[in-house]
Amino acid sequence: MIPAEFDYIAPDTLEDAISALKGGGEDAKLLAGGHSLLPLMKLRLAAPSLLVDLRKVPGLDGAARENGGWRIGAMTRHAALERNGELGVLARAAGTIADPQVRNRGTIGGSLAHGDPASDLPAVLLIADGSVTVRGSGGERSIAAGDLFQDYLETSIAPDEVLTEVRVADLGEYGFGYQKFNRRSEDWAMVAVCAVVRMENGSAADVRVGLTNMGSTPLRATAVEEALRGQPLNADSIAQAAEQAAEGTDPPADLNASAEYKAHLARVLCKRALEEAAGLS
Structure with a gap:
């Protein structure tokens, strides 16, 4: 099917993305890799009036060690996680996601924010003592993995918040x-x-x-x-x-x-x- 009509914007900064998301109200949605949202839109199970594309926002990509753990940008592709063997079970799980096309477009932030219990990465976040950082019009906060997933396709991320990074423990000894x-x-x-x-x-x-x-x-x-x-x-x-x-x-x-x-x-x-x-x- 063809998605319902929607507006589209690709902001250059995180602040502009947050502003656009807030201005669009509850019918605005973020677009990361698109492999969770776009299929729902094609089936008209989701019909956002505005898509806010994060592809131009700097600083949301890459994985690096920090404070004894890993900091992973929300726009980091599954394929990049798969190639980083130091991430252990996270890399292994990422390598099983769908097919190479999906892994080269889908992102860790989009997967977690979507909140699908059949996705590979949410359970990994739980056992890795993980958390996500979100930023919205009210500021920045951290959400532990145990508090993030509320119900089927429902998370504790507010409608005007953007998931910016994922943090997981370094499980190198495991x-x-x-x-x-x-x-x-x-x-x-x-x-x-x-x-x-x-x-x-x-x-x-x-x-x-x-x-x-x-x-x-x-x-x-x-x-x-x-x-x-x-x-x-x-x-x-x-x-x-x-x-x-x-x-x-x-x-x-x-x-x-x-x-x-x-x-x-x-x-x-x-x-x-x-x-x-x-x-x-």
């Missing part, structure tokens, strides 16, 4: 694993699991597991984490803990899979991701 199940490589994940593990003296000093598409927001598999933290990691302990991966979740049934099948996938993929993170696969 082993990581990422497992994703979909029908085609370019499809959204039916279910995906990301896991990071830090070992000390033969035991898991820290274990973090994130779940994709197992609810209306990305989730942490806290039962699995608690079962393994402080324990030696082997095939048996991981298999037993992974059986708890679906606890406390509410996976949405759809045309691809029932809720029960998604729960099964979560257990299987959790086991595989943890084995990968622990160096057992």
Whole structure:
């Protein structure tokens, strides 16, 4: 379908973008890579009256170490994340997003601001102790990953705020694993699991597991984490803990899979991701 009529502006500064967004009201939308918004517009599931394109705004691209973590500009493309192996599980997840065309246009900021629980990066942000920085007419603030995702396609970013950067912890001391199940490589994940593990003296000093598409927001598999933290990691302990991966979740049934099948996938993929993170696969 053809999108409904809309106005378009590409400001040269962040301040101008914020001003345009505020002036356009609730019907104005930001355009980053466009791979989340434009498909909705073509189906007329979204009909913004104004698109504010961020492509000319300087300072929103690139990833660099800062204060013991990583600062990533909101307009950083998925392909750039994929190529940066120092980003660990974030790079791995970014490399599984759709296809090269999408990865070379889609951005980390756009993906997170869209708030789709089937996207790859939101759950990674959760386990990486991540946060986003947003700026609007009322100033600048930081939003922790646990507070960012409110519901399906709903975040705590205000209508007049622009996501400018993403911050994640440096997980260089962690082993990581990422497992994703979909029908085609370019499809959204039916279910995906990301896991990071830090070992000390033969035991898991820290274990973090994130779940994709197992609810209306990305989730942490806290039962699995608690079962393994402080324990030696082997095939048996991981298999037993992974059986708890679906606890406390509410996976949405759809045309691809029932809720029960998604729960099964979560257990299987959790086991595989943890084995990968622990160096057992």
